[in-house]
């Protein structure tokens with residue numbers, strides 16, 4: 001592997017330019033995905049029983065091409081490539097985790113909660129991440145390390161109409177209110193959701209697909225996202241980077257910071273929490 005682009009990658013990470021460039025890529029992928037949404041696009045079932053569409057594949061191909069052009073030689077671990085070719089058995093110090101379309105089930109149902117996710121892992125932890133929600137034309141990103149988290153609504157930028165929402169605005173987690181609200185996957189029962197929410201000090205909960213859950217906690221609208229069922233590392237890494245930058249935390253069952261590069265890139269249980 002060539003490591004020649006690592007100095008440039010690290011320079012861009014430290015300046016915050018990295019996630020600005022990643023946001024452009026994720027938004028380009030989002031524009032590619034959107035025409036497939038609510039279009040009755042064909043759905044195939046992967047070996048793990050999860051759905052995949054042409055939108056997932058087209059978006060992943062675009063992201064891989066853009067990343068390889070910007071930072072050649074950095075290892076890329078992406079959902080559809082792993083589904084097709086298997087997972088790499090080793091990870092480098094630096095690697096990308098890419099989920100071109102998270103929340104595919106919701107996407108296929110015509111729901112709005114689906115996202116494009118790009119994260120950079122360094123020595124086992126997400127150090128930069130970008131999440132884009134194509135349906136609402138919104139992007140969340142971590143800024144330079146220690147620089148917080150930001151959100152923008154990008155649609156108007158490309159229609160050529162300057163409007164306030166198109167600016168990057170800082171976001172932050174909220175202090176836990178008396179009646180906290182948890183976000184949970186639709187993949188669990190109502191009983192399980194109520195129990196999980198209560199375990200993490202929340203009196204209410206709401207079901208939401210995809211990594212959008214991390215972003216909604218990062219911007220201070222919700223309080224926790226506990227997950228006991230399986231996810232893959234590309235489902236959570238970018239959301240974790242955004243949430244941590246906004247002042248939140250993602251913890252494994254042992255209370256330690258949630259880490260990456262695990263066997264087959266499979267996540268165990270975790271909880272994402274705001275303030």
Ligand SMILES: Nc1ncnc2c1ncn2[C@@H]1O[C@H](COP(=O)(O)O)[C@@H](OP(=O)(O)O)[C@H]1O
Pocket residue numbers: 048050051079099101102103104105184185186187208209210211230231232235
């Ligand atoms: N058995 C399993 N193993 C690994 N990941 C799983 C899984 N069941 C669900 N997931 C992951 O959970 C994600 C959906 O989470 P949520 O329910 O919060 O929307 C899916 O992302 P994709 O839609 O990208 O496939 C999928 O990767």
Ligand SMILES: [Mg+2]
Pocket residue numbers: 099101102103234235
């Ligand atoms: Mg996913």
